[in-house]
Amino acid sequence: MILKSQIEWVLHCCAILAGLPDGRYLSTKALAELHGLPKEYLSKALQSLSQAGLVHSTLGPSGGYRLARPPAELTFLDIVEAVEGKARTFVCADIRANNPCRPKGYCDSSPCAVARIMWEADEAWRQKLRSVTLADLGEILSRETPPAIWNDTFEWVLKRAG
Amino acid sequence: MILKSQIEWVLHCCAILAGLPDGRYLSTKALAELHGLPKEYLSKALQSLSQAGLVHSTLGPSGGYRLARPPAELTFLDIVEAVEGKARTFVCADIRANNPCRPKGYCDSSPCAVARIMWEADEAWRQKLRSVTLADLGEILSRETPPAIWNDTFEWVLKRAG
DNA sequence: CGATATAGGGATATTTGATATCCATAATAT
DNA sequence: ATATTATGGATATCAAATATCCCTATATCG
Numbered sequence: 001m002i003l004k005s006q007i008e009w010v011l012h013c014c015a016i017l018a019g020l021p022d023g024r025y026l027s028t029k030a031l032a033e034l035h036g037l038p039k040e041y042l043s044k045a046l047q048s049l050s051q052a053g054l055v056h057s058t059l060g061p062s063g064g065y066r067l068a069r070p071p072a073e074l075t076f077l078d079i080v081e082a083v084e085g086k087a088r089t090f091v092c093a094d095i096r097a098n099n100p101c102r103p104k105g106y107c108d109s110s111p112c113a114v115a116r117i118m119w120e121a122d123e124a125w126r127q128k129l130r131s132v133t134l135a136d137l138g139e140i141l142s143r144e145t146p147p148a149i150w151n152d153t154f155e156w157v158l159k160r161a162g
Numbered sequence: 163m164i165l166k167s168q169i170e171w172v173l174h175c176c177a178i179l180a181g182l183p184d185g186r187y188l189s190t191k192a193l194a195e196l197h198g199l200p201k202e203y204l205s206k207a208l209q210s211l212s213q214a215g216l217v218h219s220t221l222g223p224s225g226g227y228r229l230a231r232p233p234a235e236l237t238f239l240d241i242v243e244a245v246e247g248k249a250r251t252f253v254c255a256d257i258r259a260n261n262p263c264r265p266k267g268y269c270d271s272s273p274c275a276v277a278r279i280m281w282e283a284d285e286a287w288r289q290k291l292r293s294v295t296l297a298d299l300g301e302i303l304s305r306e307t308p309p310a311i312w313n314d315t316f317e318w319v320l321k322r323a324g
Numbered sequence: 325c326g327a328t329a330t331a332g333g334g335a336t337a338t339t340t341g342a343t344a345t346c347c348a349t350a351a352t353a354t
Numbered sequence: 355a356t357a358t359t360a361t362g363g364a365t366a367t368c369a370a371a372t373a374t375c376c377c378t379a380t381a382t383c384g
Binding site for chain 3: 004005006038040041044058059060061062063162
Binding site: 223 | 328329330331332333341
Protein backbone atom coordinates (compact mmCIF):
# COMPACT_ATOMS: atom_id res chain seq x y z
CA MET A 1 0.00 0.00 0.00
CA ILE A 2 1.87 3.03 -1.26
CA LEU A 3 0.56 6.53 -1.86
CA LYS A 4 0.63 7.92 -5.39
CA SER A 5 3.78 9.79 -6.31
CA GLN A 6 1.44 12.66 -7.18
CA ILE A 7 1.00 13.24 -3.45
CA GLU A 8 4.61 14.35 -3.13
CA TRP A 9 4.20 16.47 -6.25
CA VAL A 10 1.17 18.44 -5.13
CA LEU A 11 2.48 18.97 -1.62
CA HIS A 12 5.61 20.60 -3.01
CA CYS A 13 3.57 22.56 -5.53
CA CYS A 14 1.28 23.85 -2.79
CA ALA A 15 4.31 24.85 -0.72
CA ILE A 16 5.39 27.02 -3.65
CA LEU A 17 1.92 28.43 -4.22
CA ALA A 18 1.76 29.28 -0.50
CA GLY A 19 4.73 31.58 -1.00
CA LEU A 20 3.21 33.37 -3.99
CA PRO A 21 2.17 37.01 -3.47
CA ASP A 22 -1.58 37.68 -3.42
CA GLY A 23 -3.23 37.66 -6.81
CA ARG A 24 -0.36 36.01 -8.68
CA TYR A 25 -0.75 32.69 -10.52
CA LEU A 26 1.81 30.03 -11.36
CA SER A 27 1.41 27.72 -14.36
CA THR A 28 1.66 23.95 -14.55
CA LYS A 29 4.63 24.44 -16.86
CA ALA A 30 6.57 26.40 -14.25
CA LEU A 31 5.69 23.98 -11.45
CA ALA A 32 6.72 21.03 -13.59
CA GLU A 33 10.05 22.61 -14.51
CA LEU A 34 10.78 23.62 -10.94
CA HIS A 35 10.31 20.06 -9.70
CA GLY A 36 11.47 18.11 -12.75
CA LEU A 37 8.08 16.50 -13.33
CA PRO A 38 6.11 15.43 -16.43
CA LYS A 39 3.98 18.46 -17.21
CA GLU A 40 0.94 16.66 -18.61
CA TYR A 41 0.66 14.25 -15.73
CA LEU A 42 1.29 16.87 -13.07
CA SER A 43 -1.54 18.76 -14.72
CA LYS A 44 -3.93 15.94 -13.81
CA ALA A 45 -2.90 16.17 -10.18
CA LEU A 46 -3.36 19.94 -10.12
CA GLN A 47 -6.78 19.48 -11.70
CA SER A 48 -7.66 17.27 -8.74
CA LEU A 49 -6.73 20.12 -6.40
CA SER A 50 -8.83 22.47 -8.49
CA GLN A 51 -11.86 20.17 -8.46
CA ALA A 52 -11.53 19.85 -4.68
CA GLY A 53 -11.63 23.62 -4.42
CA LEU A 54 -8.17 23.90 -2.86
CA VAL A 55 -6.74 26.07 -5.62
CA HIS A 56 -8.14 28.63 -7.97
CA SER A 57 -7.18 28.60 -11.63
CA THR A 58 -7.19 31.08 -14.46
CA LEU A 59 -6.74 30.62 -18.18
CA GLY A 60 -4.65 32.23 -20.86
CA PRO A 61 -1.07 33.48 -20.90
CA SER A 62 -0.08 34.43 -17.34
CA GLY A 63 -2.66 31.90 -16.20
CA GLY A 64 -2.11 29.09 -13.73
CA TYR A 65 -2.93 28.32 -10.14
CA ARG A 66 -3.05 30.04 -6.76
CA LEU A 67 -4.27 28.77 -3.40
CA ALA A 68 -7.99 29.20 -2.82
CA ARG A 69 -7.50 29.77 0.92
CA PRO A 70 -4.77 31.13 3.21
CA PRO A 71 -1.98 28.56 3.82
CA ALA A 72 -3.01 28.29 7.48
CA GLU A 73 -6.40 27.00 6.36
CA LEU A 74 -5.14 24.28 4.03
CA THR A 75 -4.13 21.02 5.69
CA PHE A 76 -2.09 18.09 4.46
CA LEU A 77 -5.26 16.03 4.70
CA ASP A 78 -7.10 18.38 2.33
CA ILE A 79 -4.36 17.92 -0.23
CA VAL A 80 -3.88 14.17 0.25
CA GLU A 81 -7.61 13.53 0.01
CA ALA A 82 -7.95 15.69 -3.09
CA VAL A 83 -5.51 13.44 -4.94
CA GLU A 84 -5.95 10.09 -3.22
CA GLY A 85 -9.66 10.24 -2.54
CA LYS A 86 -11.54 10.21 0.75
CA ALA A 87 -12.14 6.46 0.87
CA ARG A 88 -10.75 4.58 3.84
CA THR A 89 -7.60 2.54 3.31
CA PHE A 90 -9.23 -0.59 4.72
CA VAL A 91 -12.18 -1.99 2.81
CA CYS A 92 -14.35 -4.46 4.71
CA ALA A 93 -15.71 -7.20 2.48
CA ASP A 94 -17.58 -8.57 5.49
CA ILE A 95 -16.18 -12.07 5.12
CA ARG A 96 -17.58 -12.97 8.53
CA ALA A 97 -20.92 -13.21 6.72
CA ASN A 98 -19.61 -16.28 4.88
CA ASN A 99 -19.36 -18.27 8.11
CA PRO A 100 -21.38 -21.45 7.43
CA CYS A 101 -22.45 -21.56 11.10
CA ARG A 102 -24.57 -18.46 10.71
CA PRO A 103 -28.32 -18.76 10.61
CA LYS A 104 -29.56 -18.21 7.08
CA GLY A 105 -30.42 -14.57 6.43
CA TYR A 106 -28.71 -13.41 9.63
CA CYS A 107 -27.70 -9.78 9.51
CA ASP A 108 -25.15 -8.05 11.72
CA SER A 109 -26.25 -5.07 13.78
CA SER A 110 -22.86 -3.33 13.73
CA PRO A 111 -19.75 -3.24 11.54
CA CYS A 112 -17.20 -5.96 12.11
CA ALA A 113 -14.74 -5.34 14.97
CA VAL A 114 -11.83 -5.94 12.63
CA ALA A 115 -13.01 -3.18 10.33
CA ARG A 116 -13.68 -0.79 13.19
CA ILE A 117 -10.13 -1.18 14.50
CA MET A 118 -8.60 -0.76 11.04
CA TRP A 119 -10.74 2.34 10.52
CA GLU A 120 -9.56 3.79 13.84
CA ALA A 121 -5.97 3.45 12.65
CA ASP A 122 -6.95 5.08 9.37
CA GLU A 123 -8.51 7.93 11.34
CA ALA A 124 -5.32 8.35 13.42
CA TRP A 125 -3.42 8.79 10.14
CA ARG A 126 -5.93 11.35 8.90
CA GLN A 127 -5.93 13.19 12.21
CA LYS A 128 -2.18 13.66 11.98
CA LEU A 129 -2.47 14.95 8.41
CA ARG A 130 -5.29 17.22 9.48
CA SER A 131 -3.09 18.79 12.16
CA VAL A 132 -0.47 20.13 9.75
CA THR A 133 -1.17 23.13 7.52
CA LEU A 134 0.63 24.62 4.56
CA ALA A 135 1.57 27.50 6.86
CA ASP A 136 3.35 25.02 9.14
CA LEU A 137 5.14 23.51 6.16
CA GLY A 138 6.18 26.92 4.86
CA GLU A 139 7.57 27.83 8.27
CA ILE A 140 9.67 24.66 8.41
CA LEU A 141 10.91 24.97 4.85
CA SER A 142 11.90 28.63 5.19
CA ARG A 143 13.81 27.74 8.35
CA GLU A 144 15.58 24.69 6.90
CA THR A 145 16.28 25.69 3.32
CA PRO A 146 19.55 27.58 2.82
CA PRO A 147 18.61 31.25 2.25
CA ALA A 148 20.47 31.40 -1.06
CA ILE A 149 18.42 28.56 -2.54
CA TRP A 150 15.22 29.84 -0.96
CA ASN A 151 15.65 33.34 -2.41
CA ASP A 152 16.80 32.13 -5.82
CA THR A 153 13.79 29.84 -6.00
CA PHE A 154 11.26 32.56 -5.33
CA GLU A 155 13.02 34.89 -7.71
CA TRP A 156 12.78 32.10 -10.30
CA VAL A 157 9.10 31.60 -9.47
CA LEU A 158 8.14 35.30 -9.53
CA LYS A 159 9.79 35.71 -12.92
CA ARG A 160 7.28 33.14 -14.24
CA ALA A 161 4.21 33.98 -12.14
CA GLY A 162 1.39 35.72 -13.96
CA MET B 163 -4.25 3.65 -1.60
CA ILE B 164 -6.11 0.59 -0.40
CA LEU B 165 -4.85 -2.28 1.72
CA LYS B 166 -4.82 -5.76 0.22
CA SER B 167 -7.97 -7.76 0.81
CA GLN B 168 -5.66 -10.39 2.32
CA ILE B 169 -5.34 -8.12 5.35
CA GLU B 170 -8.97 -8.71 6.25
CA TRP B 171 -8.50 -12.43 5.60
CA VAL B 172 -5.53 -12.97 7.89
CA LEU B 173 -6.96 -10.84 10.68
CA HIS B 174 -10.07 -13.01 10.77
CA CYS B 175 -7.97 -16.17 10.47
CA CYS B 176 -5.80 -15.08 13.38
CA ALA B 177 -8.90 -14.35 15.45
CA ILE B 178 -9.93 -17.97 14.91
CA LEU B 179 -6.44 -19.32 15.63
CA ALA B 180 -6.42 -17.27 18.84
CA GLY B 181 -9.41 -19.27 20.03
CA LEU B 182 -7.82 -22.63 19.27
CA PRO B 183 -6.83 -24.80 22.27
CA ASP B 184 -3.11 -25.21 22.88
CA GLY B 185 -1.35 -27.58 20.55
CA ARG B 186 -4.13 -27.78 17.97
CA TYR B 187 -3.64 -26.76 14.32
CA LEU B 188 -6.15 -25.51 11.76
CA SER B 189 -5.63 -26.03 8.04
CA THR B 190 -5.81 -23.55 5.19
CA LYS B 191 -8.72 -25.57 3.83
CA ALA B 192 -10.77 -25.10 7.01
CA LEU B 193 -9.93 -21.39 7.27
CA ALA B 194 -10.85 -20.87 3.62
CA GLU B 195 -14.18 -22.67 4.00
CA LEU B 196 -15.03 -20.83 7.21
CA HIS B 197 -14.55 -17.44 5.55
CA GLY B 198 -15.59 -18.27 2.01
CA LEU B 199 -12.16 -17.53 0.54
CA PRO B 200 -10.09 -18.98 -2.34
CA LYS B 201 -7.97 -21.62 -0.64
CA GLU B 202 -4.87 -21.32 -2.81
CA TYR B 203 -4.63 -17.57 -2.51
CA LEU B 204 -5.38 -17.53 1.20
CA SER B 205 -2.53 -20.02 1.48
CA LYS B 206 -0.13 -17.37 0.17
CA ALA B 207 -1.26 -14.94 2.84
CA LEU B 208 -0.87 -17.53 5.59
CA GLN B 209 2.60 -18.31 4.29
CA SER B 210 3.43 -14.64 4.80
CA LEU B 211 2.39 -14.96 8.45
CA SER B 212 4.50 -18.08 8.74
CA GLN B 213 7.57 -16.41 7.21
CA ALA B 214 7.13 -13.50 9.60
CA GLY B 215 7.16 -15.94 12.49
CA LEU B 216 3.65 -15.07 13.67
CA VAL B 217 2.27 -18.56 13.23
CA HIS B 218 3.72 -22.04 13.44
CA SER B 219 2.86 -24.62 10.83
CA THR B 220 2.93 -28.38 10.62
CA LEU B 221 2.58 -30.73 7.67
CA GLY B 222 0.57 -33.81 6.89
CA PRO B 223 -3.02 -34.74 7.62
CA SER B 224 -4.13 -32.90 10.76
CA GLY B 225 -1.55 -30.27 9.85
CA GLY B 226 -2.15 -26.55 9.58
CA TYR B 227 -1.41 -23.40 11.56
CA ARG B 228 -1.42 -22.22 15.14
CA LEU B 229 -0.30 -18.91 16.64
CA ALA B 230 3.40 -18.75 17.46
CA ARG B 231 2.77 -16.49 20.48
CA PRO B 232 -0.04 -15.85 22.96
CA PRO B 233 -2.82 -13.64 21.48
CA ALA B 234 -1.90 -10.82 23.88
CA GLU B 235 1.54 -10.68 22.28
CA LEU B 236 0.39 -10.45 18.67
CA THR B 237 -0.61 -6.99 17.48
CA PHE B 238 -2.58 -5.83 14.46
CA LEU B 239 0.62 -4.18 13.26
CA ASP B 240 2.49 -7.51 13.34
CA ILE B 241 -0.16 -9.04 11.12
CA VAL B 242 -0.60 -6.09 8.78
CA GLU B 243 3.14 -5.75 8.25
CA ALA B 244 3.55 -9.47 7.65
CA VAL B 245 1.20 -9.24 4.68
CA GLU B 246 1.65 -5.68 3.51
CA GLY B 247 5.34 -5.23 4.21
CA LYS B 248 7.10 -2.83 6.54
CA ALA B 249 7.74 -0.11 3.97
CA ARG B 250 6.30 3.31 4.70
CA THR B 251 3.19 4.32 2.78
CA PHE B 252 4.81 7.55 1.59
CA VAL B 253 7.83 7.22 -0.67
CA CYS B 254 9.97 10.33 -1.03
CA ALA B 255 11.44 10.69 -4.51
CA ASP B 256 13.23 13.83 -3.31
CA ILE B 257 11.88 15.99 -6.11
CA ARG B 258 13.19 19.10 -4.33
CA ALA B 259 16.59 18.00 -5.66
CA ASN B 260 15.38 18.83 -9.19
CA ASN B 261 15.05 22.53 -8.36
CA PRO B 262 17.14 24.31 -11.04
CA CYS B 263 18.08 27.00 -8.52
CA ARG B 264 20.18 24.58 -6.52
CA PRO B 265 23.94 24.78 -6.70
CA LYS B 266 25.29 21.90 -8.75
CA GLY B 267 26.13 18.90 -6.56
CA TYR B 268 24.30 20.35 -3.56
CA CYS B 269 23.25 17.68 -1.08
CA ASP B 270 20.61 18.00 1.64
CA SER B 271 21.59 17.38 5.23
CA SER B 272 18.20 16.09 6.35
CA PRO B 273 15.14 14.43 4.78
CA CYS B 274 12.60 16.72 3.18
CA ALA B 275 10.05 18.28 5.54
CA VAL B 276 7.21 16.98 3.37
CA ALA B 277 8.44 13.42 3.77
CA ARG B 278 8.98 13.80 7.51
CA ILE B 279 5.40 14.96 8.03
CA MET B 280 3.99 12.18 5.87
CA TRP B 281 6.11 9.67 7.77
CA GLU B 282 4.80 10.98 11.09
CA ALA B 283 1.25 10.32 9.90
CA ASP B 284 2.32 6.86 8.79
CA GLU B 285 3.77 6.28 12.25
CA ALA B 286 0.52 7.41 13.90
CA TRP B 287 -1.28 4.75 11.86
CA ARG B 288 1.22 2.10 12.90
CA GLN B 289 1.09 3.17 16.53
CA LYS B 290 -2.65 2.63 16.57
CA LEU B 291 -2.27 -0.81 15.00
CA ARG B 292 0.49 -1.62 17.48
CA SER B 293 -1.82 -0.82 20.38
CA VAL B 294 -4.39 -3.51 19.59
CA THR B 295 -3.67 -7.19 20.17
CA LEU B 296 -5.39 -10.37 19.11
CA ALA B 297 -6.45 -10.76 22.74
CA ASP B 298 -8.26 -7.42 22.49
CA LEU B 299 -9.94 -8.50 19.29
CA GLY B 300 -10.98 -11.83 20.80
CA GLU B 301 -12.49 -10.06 23.77
CA ILE B 302 -14.53 -7.75 21.53
CA LEU B 303 -15.67 -10.52 19.23
CA SER B 304 -16.72 -12.84 22.06
CA ARG B 305 -18.72 -10.00 23.56
CA GLU B 306 -20.39 -8.91 20.32
CA THR B 307 -21.00 -12.18 18.50
CA PRO B 308 -24.27 -13.88 19.40
CA PRO B 309 -23.37 -16.87 21.65
CA ALA B 310 -25.11 -19.36 19.39
CA ILE B 311 -22.99 -18.39 16.39
CA TRP B 312 -19.85 -18.14 18.51
CA ASN B 313 -20.28 -21.63 19.97
CA ASP B 314 -21.30 -23.22 16.69
CA THR B 315 -18.27 -21.70 15.03
CA PHE B 316 -15.79 -23.11 17.51
CA GLU B 317 -17.52 -26.46 17.45
CA TRP B 318 -17.17 -26.36 13.67
CA VAL B 319 -13.51 -25.38 14.00
CA LEU B 320 -12.60 -27.99 16.62
CA LYS B 321 -14.14 -30.71 14.49
CA ARG B 322 -11.57 -29.81 11.81
CA ALA B 323 -8.57 -28.89 13.97
CA GLY B 324 -5.70 -31.38 13.99
C1' DC C 325 4.77 -49.84 3.93
C1' DG C 326 1.33 -47.28 1.20
C1' DA C 327 -2.34 -43.91 0.74
C1' DT C 328 -3.69 -39.41 1.88
C1' DA C 329 -3.61 -34.70 3.45
C1' DT C 330 -0.92 -30.93 4.33
C1' DA C 331 2.47 -26.57 3.89
C1' DG C 332 5.58 -24.44 0.80
C1' DG C 333 7.25 -22.64 -3.36
C1' DG C 334 7.49 -21.65 -8.34
C1' DA C 335 5.30 -20.52 -12.67
C1' DT C 336 1.75 -18.31 -14.95
C1' DA C 337 -2.62 -15.90 -16.05
C1' DT C 338 -6.05 -12.12 -15.27
C1' DT C 339 -7.61 -7.83 -13.65
C1' DT C 340 -7.00 -3.39 -11.76
C1' DG C 341 -4.72 0.83 -10.75
C1' DA C 342 -0.77 3.98 -11.37
C1' DT C 343 1.75 6.43 -14.58
C1' DA C 344 1.89 8.66 -18.26
C1' DT C 345 1.05 10.92 -23.29
C1' DC C 346 -1.69 13.13 -26.77
C1' DC C 347 -5.26 15.93 -28.58
C1' DA C 348 -9.36 18.98 -28.90
C1' DT C 349 -11.66 22.84 -26.70
C1' DA C 350 -12.61 27.13 -24.38
C1' DA C 351 -10.87 31.05 -22.17
C1' DT C 352 -7.64 34.87 -21.65
C1' DA C 353 -3.77 38.10 -22.12
C1' DT C 354 -1.03 40.90 -25.32
C1' DA D 355 -5.19 37.68 -34.48
C1' DT D 356 -1.89 35.06 -31.96
C1' DA D 357 -0.01 32.70 -28.28
C1' DT D 358 -0.67 30.53 -23.87
C1' DT D 359 -3.15 28.45 -20.59
C1' DA D 360 -6.52 25.01 -17.88
C1' DT D 361 -9.65 21.28 -18.66
C1' DG D 362 -11.36 16.94 -20.08
C1' DG D 363 -11.37 12.76 -22.93
C1' DA D 364 -9.03 9.01 -25.12
C1' DT D 365 -5.44 5.95 -25.16
C1' DA D 366 -1.03 3.52 -24.06
C1' DT D 367 2.25 1.38 -20.79
C1' DC D 368 3.73 -0.74 -16.65
C1' DA D 369 3.44 -2.64 -12.03
C1' DA D 370 0.77 -4.67 -8.40
C1' DA D 371 -3.15 -7.26 -6.71
C1' DT D 372 -5.64 -11.30 -7.30
C1' DA D 373 -5.75 -15.39 -8.23
C1' DT D 374 -4.86 -20.59 -10.22
C1' DC D 375 -2.09 -24.62 -11.07
C1' DC D 376 1.40 -27.92 -10.23
C1' DC D 377 5.31 -30.08 -7.96
C1' DT D 378 7.81 -31.42 -3.71
C1' DA D 379 8.73 -32.71 0.98
C1' DT D 380 6.63 -34.06 5.08
C1' DA D 381 3.59 -35.95 8.41
C1' DT D 382 -0.45 -38.99 9.79
C1' DC D 383 -3.08 -43.05 9.67
C1' DG D 384 -4.40 -47.69 8.44
